[in-house]
Amino acid sequence: MTMELRPGLSAWWLRAAIAVVGVAVLGVLELQGLGSSLLIVFSVILVVAVAMPASPGMTVLIGGAAVATGFMDGSTLSVEAVLLIPLLHMGHVLAGIAGVLPVGARLHLSAFRRPLRRYLLIQVSVLALVAVVLVVPAGRIDPIVEVAGLLAAAGIALVALPRR
Structure with missing residues (x-):
């Protein structure tokens, strides 16, 4: 028995999703009051994570965001800090999936x-x-x-x- 599959989405959409999640993380960090120099560093790390999802770029972004949030003034349990949890986790999951797929792969939403x-x-x-x-x-x-x-x-x- 054979089954016909429709063409799936390009794996490049995963990299675009990683970029969108990463920009949202940078936006939340900026709302928390992160300095512009660290935002530039985190932006470079995000570019590396998007370009090479199998690299430890997303893990470095997660650790950097956690350390930065811990050392910022204000409550560590603010809305912004709690919002970082699902955003960074989603970026990590997407980078993990994109890291094992070939660049020209196609995948189905299922x-x-x-x-x-x-x-x-x-x-x-x-x-x-x-x-x-x-x-x-x-x-x-x-x-x-x-x-x-x-x-x-x-x-x-x-x-x-x-x-x-």
């Missing part, structure tokens, strides 16, 4: 079903942890609450592990 499900599962878990952090009061915490939080984090980690 190939993104499993990565999209995994992406959504991870984002729901991370945003649940963010919600827990927002609910937990700042300052001195009772040891019972700390132990309950550690057990809850361990439970979330066990749920997120792949099942075989």
Whole structure:
């Protein structure tokens, strides 16, 4: 039995998507107050990540954005900081897929079903942890609450592990 497949999308669309996500990350970092010199450095890293998705460019952008957010004035749990989580994760997923595809490849949107499900599962878990952090009061915490939080984090980690 043979099956006819329609021509898929060009793999170049993945690189364009990486660029769009990266520009959004740079925009969020600029809203947080990142200096223009670091924005130029991150822009060069983004160009490398788009041109060579198999390079560690996207990983360097993730680490740089995390360090920059941690050292900026203001709350590390601001809306901009939380918005960086899904954006950087999406860029990482897209770069991972684009990194293993040949430049002239064609792909079908159905190939993104499993990565999209995994992406959504991870984002729901991370945003649940963010919600827990927002609910937990700042300052001195009772040891019972700390132990309950550690057990809850361990439970979330066990749920997120792949099942075989």
